[in-house]
Amino acid sequence: MKTVFTFFILYISSLSLFGQITVVIDPGHGGNDPGHCGSHAHHATEKEINLKIANFLGGYIEKYLQNVNVIYTRTTDTYPSLGERVDLANRNRADYFISIHCNGNDNSRVKGTETHVHSLDISKSAQFAKNIETEFTSRAGRKSRGIKDEKDLQHSLQVLKYTNMTSVLVECGFMTNPEEARYLNSTHGQEIIASAIFRAFRTTIEQNHPSIAFRKSTSSSSNSSTQLASNNPQSGYMIQVASSKHAIDTKDYYFKKTGLDVTRKELNTSSAYKYVYYAGSFSSKEEAERALNELKNKGYKDALIVRS
Numbered sequence: 001m002k003t004v005f006t007f008f009i010l011y012i013s014s015l016s017l018f019g020q021i022t023v024v025i026d027p028g029h030g031g032n033d034p035g036h037c038g039s040h041a042h043h044a045t046e047k048e049i050n051l052k053i054a055n056f057l058g059g060y061i062e063k064y065l066q067n068v069n070v071i072y073t074r075t076t077d078t079y080p081s082l083g084e085r086v087d088l089a090n091r092n093r094a095d096y097f098i099s100i101h102c103n104g105n106d107n108s109r110v111k112g113t114e115t116h117v118h119s120l121d122i123s124k125s126a127q128f129a130k131n132i133e134t135e136f137t138s139r140a141g142r143k144s145r146g147i148k149d150e151k152d153l154q155h156s157l158q159v160l161k162y163t164n165m166t167s168v169l170v171e172c173g174f175m176t177n178p179e180e181a182r183y184l185n186s187t188h189g190q191e192i193i194a195s196a197i198f199r200a201f202r203t204t205i206e207q208n209h210p211s212i213a214f215r216k217s218t219s220s221s222s223n224s225s226t227q228l229a230s231n232n233p234q235s236g237y238m239i240q241v242a243s244s245k246h247a248i249d250t251k252d253y254y255f256k257k258t259g260l261d262v263t264r265k266e267l268n269t270s271s272a273y274k275y276v277y278y279a280g281s282f283s284s285k286e287e288a289e290r291a292l293n294e295l296k297n298k299g300y301k302d303a304l305i306v307r308s
Helices: 002-013 046-064 082-091 123-138 178-185 187-208 221-227 285-297
Strands: 021-027 068-072 096-103 113-116 144-148 166-174 237-244 262-266 275-282 304-307
Touching: 021 046, 021 082, 046 068, 046 096, 046 187, 096 187, 113 123, 123 144, 123 166, 123 187, 166 178, 166 187, 178 187, 178 304, 187 237, 187 304, 237 285, 275 285, 285 304
Parallel strands: 021 068, 021 096, 096 166, 113 144
Antiparallel strands: 113 166, 237 275, 237 304, 262 275
């Protein structure tokens, strides 16, 4: 009886009775397992992009939220086994588990985000997944392929099946699609994806734990919705032509070759690449695509369209 009582005390302590929750962020793959490869040889591998998005996500949580303990399954280029990832989350009695991945397909035209749960019958995981896909479409301007579970995949995902908490696996886009591969390889794209997952996480924990104050009360965090990386899908398009560690004059010859007005934006990030550069302003995607083709012919091979 004493053993049962002790277990009960340990169990309820994991239910945020002390006003804090734990989230495990899992950058998929790593080490000798690169995951999917990009559409171009010079693109980063999936394991590298997963880690960058995971770091941005954790950074947002730590900067803008309180009463949330963040644990990573890996912070470097190592490969924890699937079992080790599950054990880490269960051992720390995490409340949430977020696995970050990028997708691939033999058809290079396939694109879009997906969020996986073990089963749609697990209501909290399904709602979390729905919140993520909503943010991807409404705030990040991404194409959503919806929520998937083991029935869609015809098999189960170990990190979702065996974790004892609300768990999702996020496919952030297709590295085999040239347009999405460029987006996922850009600092701007990684931050947009991470901020969308962050917003969904914030919405989810506020829904599930209404008695806990998660938002930091400082004046800077009160404006977090504007400070976070965001794309408004209704305000037009620009073309990202470069990113840099140090600020470059937008009148530099490199940008003059675009023949377009170039603007520089400083990102709110800990990444080495703190500045991104946008060329032009277009009211329709068709107009932006024509300009993108012209820029690529001028040598801006990594240019990509973003929503302004």
